Amino acid sequence: MSNWATVAPAITSAFLASVVEVVEAFTILLAVASVRGARPAVTGTLAGLLLLAAIVLVFGPAIDRVPIGLLQFSVGVLLLLFGLRWLRKAVLRAAGIIAQHDEEAVYRMESLHLQDELRRRAARADWLAGLTAFKAVVVEGLEVVFIVIAVGAGRGLLVPASLGALAACMLVLGFGALVHRPLARVPENALKFGVGVMLSSFGVFWSGEGLGVPWPGEDIAVLGFIATFLALGLALVAVLRSRTAELAR
C-alpha cells in the first residue's frame, strides 16, 4: 500500500531528475537548431521519442511479470549505482574539487563540433544534425525512462512518476522555447545533489525490501534515509571545502 511517504519522493525525484536530463538534451537540440535549422532538430527529436516509446512498449509490460521481490532488489541495486554516482559527483562539484557543469560551455562546444562535422561532410549535413538531436533525445530520454521505472515500479507508482517526468519535460521545453537559449541558470548541481540523495535512499529501501528487510516505520523509512544521505552529503561538502581552504592558505 503506497502512502505520501513514497508517492511524494517518487514524483519529486522523477520531476527533478527529468529537469536535469531535459535541460541537457535541450542544450544539444538548441545547438543543432542554431547550426542547421529547426528541421533536423525536430526530425531527430521525433525519431528519438519514437524509439523511446518503442522501448517502453516492449519492456514495460515485462515489468509486471517479474516477481516483486526480484524487481525491488534489481531496481534497488540500479538505483544505488545511479543515485550514489550522482551524489558523489554533486558533492565533489559543490566542494570545488571537480568543475561545475556549464550549459553555455556545452552549447558552444556542441555547436563548434557540429559545425566542424558539417563542414567536412556537407552532403550529409541534415542527416548528421538530425542524428545528433536523435542521440541527445535517446541518451537523456533513456535516463528519464530508467528513473521513472526505478522510482515507480516497486510500489505501482509508474503513473505518478511518469506525470512528474512529463511535467518536467513540459516545464523545461516551454521555458526553453520562450527564452531560446541554453538554460544555464538552472541550479544543475543542487538538483543533482537532491536527486542523488533521493535515488540513493530509494536504492537502500528497495534493495532491502527485496531482501526481506522489515524497515522500521515501513514506507516512512525512506524519509529517514533521505535525511541521512542529505546530512552525510552536506557534511562531506563542508569537510572537503574546509580542507581545500586550509590547503589554499
Next chain:
Amino acid sequence: MNTFQALRKAWSEFLGLFVEDGSLALGIVAVVAVAAILSALAISPVAVGVVLLLGCLGVLVENVLRARRNTSRRPPSR
C-alpha cells in the same frame, strides 16, 4: 557517424549512467552482495538492513575522500 554507431554510443553512454567510477560501482556491488549473503544465511533481517545502509554510506564517504586525495595531486578536471 552512422545510425548503428549513434545507437552504440547511446547504449555505452546509458551503461555509463551506472558505472562511471569503477571503484564506486564495485563498492556498492560488494555491499549489496554481503547483504544478500547475510539474507540467504537467514541472519537477522535487521542486520541485513544495517549492513545495506551503513555500507552504502561508507562506500560514498571512502570514495569521495579518495577522489579528494587524488585530485589534490593533479589539476582540477571535469
